[in-house]
Amino acid sequence: MSAASGAYRGLLDKYRHRLPISESTPIVNLYEGNTPLLPLENIPRESRVDADIWVKLEGLNPTGSFKDRGMTMAVSRALEEGSRAIICASTGNTSASAAAYAARAGMRAFVLIPDGKISLGKLAQAMMHGATIIKIDGNFDDGMRLVREVAEEAPVTIVNSINPYRLQGQKTVAFEVVESLGRAPDFHCLPVGNAGNISAHWIGYSEACPGERNCVTASCNFCDGSCPYASEPLADSRPVMVGYQATGAAPFLRGHPVENPETVATAIRIGNPQSWDLALAASAESGGWFDEFDDAEILATQKLLAEKEGIFCEPASAVAVSGALRDLKSGKIPAGSTVVCTLTGHGLKDSDAAIAQDSAPMLTVKANRDAVRNAIAGALE
Numbered sequence: 001m002s003a004a005s006g007a008y009r010g011l012l013d014k015y016r017h018r019l020p021i022s023e024s025t026p027i028v029n030l031y032e033g034n035t036p037l038l039p040l041e042n043i044p045r046e047s048r049v050d051a052d053i054w055v056k057l058e059g060l061n062p063t064g065s066f067k068d069r070g071m072t073m074a075v076s077r078a079l080e081e082g083s084r085a086i087i088c089a090s091t092g093n094t095s096a097s098a099a100a101y102a103a104r105a106g107m108r109a110f111v112l113i114p115d116g117k118i119s120l121g122k123l124a125q126a127m128m129h130g131a132t133i134i135k136i137d138g139n140f141d142d143g144m145r146l147v148r149e150v151a152e153e154a155p156v157t158i159v160n161s162i163n164p165y166r167l168q169g170q171k172t173v174a175f176e177v178v179e180s181l182g183r184a185p186d187f188h189c190l191p192v193g194n195a196g197n198i199s200a201h202w203i204g205y206s207e208a209c210p211g212e213r214n215c216v217t218a219s220c221n222f223c224d225g226s227c228p229y230a231s232e233p234l235a236d237s238r239p240v241m242v243g244y245q246a247t248g249a250a251p252f253l254r255g256h257p258v259e260n261p262e263t264v265a266t267a268i269r270i271g272n273p274q275s276w277d278l279a280l281a282a283s284a285e286s287g288g289w290f291d292e293f294d295d296a297e298i299l300a301t302q303k304l305l306a307e308k309e310g311i312f313c314e315p316a317s318a319v320a321v322s323g324a325l326r327d328l329k330s331g332k333i334p335a336g337s338t339v340v341c342t343l344t345g346h347g348l349k350d351s352d353a354a355i356a357q358d359s360a361p362m363l364t365v366k367a368n369r370d371a372v373r374n375a376i377a378g379a380l381e
């Protein structure tokens with residue numbers, strides 16, 4: 001099957017020379033990546049915030065979250081290495097993505113999820129794609145520990161972000177941001193859970209910036225000094241990386257793992273992030289910081305984005321915008337800055353969380369013209 005030359009065929013194809021793949025790597029993809037970078041229009045004006053705030057709509061990836069960037073990479077390499085099955089622990093999005101890419105590759109997927117603590121949309125995805133779903137009476141951190149233990153003896157490849165290929169795929173988000181803006185932003189704000197994504201963003205920005213190509217993982221084929229894109233710099237600076245967590249699951253704010261993480265933003269309900277050191281390094285090297293928001297603040301920003309901008313992201317994603325707005329108002333992020341927020345997942349993933357907010361005016365009327373007309377007139381009053 002062939003497509004017009006120049007047609008977009010996913011990020012492994014586009015960034016082939018910047019990723020640890022070779023001619024013989026079988027590419028498993030769903031044409032992920034290439035997501036819109038959209039400016040916020042109404043919120044900055046109405047909140048009297050003087051900055052260019054852009055949102056990277058990662059919820060428009062094939063399975064509805066940024067995980068697809070890492071999964072195309074990890075599953076392609078797993079297949080190349082002869083693996084027949086993949087496994088992950090997940091708060092939902094990784095399992096949805098793993099299940100989809102395993103289906104595409106003709107592999108088995110095993111997903112460990114915290115029973116009752118992942119959104120139904122994400123569970124539905126894993127079920128539809130035919131993953132074997134293992135519910136545990138524990139949280140994500142328990143699942144992660146079990147996956148590590150089991151993978152030592154079972155013939156399964158871990159596709160959580162401790163698999164270094166995951167971060168390699170996810171770093172491409174930074175390339176796209178730089179290409180869209182024509183430069184690196186001044187600040188990049190994003191939610192932090194297991195901390196892989198903030199680490200991957202930093203790898204990507206570092207590789208896009210000449211003189212800063214200090215690859216953090218050892219997995220890149222080009223770390224022998226023959227890096228082919230030394231000759232094609234994208235940006236002349238790197239952003240300050242700012243990571244936000246939910247108050248009930250904020251190990252980076254506490255300075256140590258959190259025993260029983262709790263938040264409505266179930267995607268980031270994580271107490272013991274696996275990429276702890278990489279995330280701390282990204283924060284320190286970029287001059288960034290971490291901050292936290294409680295559930296009410298997170299949900300309020302999710303609603304604000306939906307109502308004021310027409311953008312429906314999941315609660316975990318909204319925390320990036322909560323943070324950007326607060327830090328701009330306090331001056332921590334200076335006025336006039338160019339700020340990018342990664343909106344990591346689509347709001348439809350967690351329709352329960354949205355409906356539970358229950359603030360939309362919902363009217364029930366008789367199925368006749370007068371009743372509907374009166375309802376509209378009443379609402380317009």
Ligand code: F0G
Nearest residue numbers: 090091093094193194195196197344345
């Ligand atoms: N936003 C969403 C929507 C997520 O699903 C996740 C992580 C994050 C943010 C945090 O990213 O872990 O790289 O710091 N979800 C994982 C999962 C843990 O299992 O789906 P991170």
